[in-house]
Amino acid sequence: MARLVAALAGLFLVFGGLAAAQEPVFQTSASHAVIMDYETGEILFSKNGDVPMPPSSMSKLMTALMVFEALEAGTLSLDDELPVSVRAWREGGAASGGSTMFLEVNSRARVDDLLRGIIVQSGNDACIVVAEAIGGSEEAFADMMTRRARELGLETANFRNSTGLTAEGHEISAEDLARLAAHIIRNHPDFYRLYSETTFTYNGIRQANRNPLLGAFDGADGLKTGYTSEAGYGLTSSAVRGGERRIVVFNGTQSMRERANEAERLMRAAFSDFVMVDLAAAGAEIGSADIYMGTSRSVALRTTDPVRAAMHRRERDRMRAEIVYEGPLVAPVAAGDEVARLVITMPDGRTREYPLEAAEDVARQGMVSRAMSALVNLVAG
Structure with missing residues (x-):
């Protein structure tokens, strides 16, 4: 199992892509x-x-x-x-x-x-x-x-x-x-x-x-x-x-x-200057995770809670958003299982995480299919 990063679906356009951490656009003389x-x-x-x-x-x-x-x-x-x-x-x-x-x-x-x-x-x-x-x-x-x-x-x-x-x-x-x-x-x-x-x-x-x-x-x-x-x-x-x-x-x-x-x-x-932005409703499908030994090669991921981000108005396109999980996931996977996290990183380095769950059931492959999947993975390295 390895830490994997998956692409986002609808949210990816909201964030504008992955950006390196930058200095915040707002400063203060206070310590x-x-x-x-x-x-x-x-x-x-x-x-x-x-x-x-x-x-x-x-x-x-x-x-x-x-x-x-x-x-x-x-x-x-x-x-x-x-x-x-x-x-x-x-x-x-x-x-x-x-x-x-x-x-x-x-x-x-x-x-x-x-x-x-x-x-x-x-x-x-x-x-x-x-x-x-x-x-x-x-x-x-x-x-x-x-x-x-x-x-x-x-x-x-x-x-x-x-x-x-x-x-x-x-x-x-x-x-x-x-x-x-x-x-x-x-x-x-x-x-x-x-x-x-x-x-x-x-x-x-x-x-x-x-x-x-x-x-x-x-x-x-x-x-x-x-x-x-x-x-x-x-x-x-x-x-x-x-x-x-x-x-x-x-x-x-x-x-x-x-x-x-x-x-x-x-x-x-x-x-x-600072706003709370609603990025996704609870239950929104925002990406997928790879599955090993499953009847499907991936499973859709959905939010469990509303996703909101606090930001400066000019920072909206400077955030980084990633789906992170230990994977590939091993079948079977049941709808509602918490299997990944949505990690939002602000330009100043602050992060906020939201749990993501499987949106559907993915059954485990039969014996023959599992053997073929194992052989394919062995050949692929």
Whole structure:
């Protein structure tokens, strides 16, 4: 048995033939970037998107999710008042130099306010308060964050604290941040509305949401900025236009201005330049595979699922599509047997595979025919 590549039927014309891997037609100055289609979860664009990175305050998406789930489980309520410890005040307060909600030491704060402090004001102090309340300590809460992230399939997630402040091993990929954002949007719509609030006032201090897309890009409604000197300026964002939602995550820009400019450029491209293309319906016959010792020399192959590809509009003719299988297949083959894969390779090297099944039964040859087939193969080498 050998790995064989078969020609495609109808899809071959769609792809325009086999092309060598090329540089993507879209670029970004960010060190890590992802554009994701919310409905399908397809990655439309990725630059180091699967590479773990320090997420800075974008970590607070996971912190907030832990609070959402505690509220829905009934272990917290929005009216609960949580104590502000010395550690929360010292490490997350104004004296620390980071983002803060301006909580006062030894005071108590309502969970409702703490959530807005985390989401709108990016308050490190608010994060530590909820971490200590839910986990007993910030370290234990960070372990809970990591375990929950892994349960959600976010395999690159490793959290060392609740705030996103620089810590060795504290990391997650842009793709997993996009998946986390999609999870929040889909499963916690009532809390997700908080991400579109543009200001929040606490302790007499009014602070603005740092998301540069809110109010500047039509349809933008979340989520979270981030910055540390190690990570640079980043953003996890989402917007809806024409009934479609896109999620954009990037990190590693060099200033707030560059972050704002790149945020708008990436989100605009997410809707105008990148598309989901339907290539084949489920059950479509797209090629064939060779058969050994069968009553037929080949069997038609059909898709089991709809075949969709995410791409830049100008990349459609630059993809590579192949039918790959270990063959020739040995008869008998039954209709519905999964016998091959459709492999789509994008110009930037990303691949997507779809299972292919036999479209018909192919019986095994009789004894005499099998002997003749074996002799023919022996002679042919």
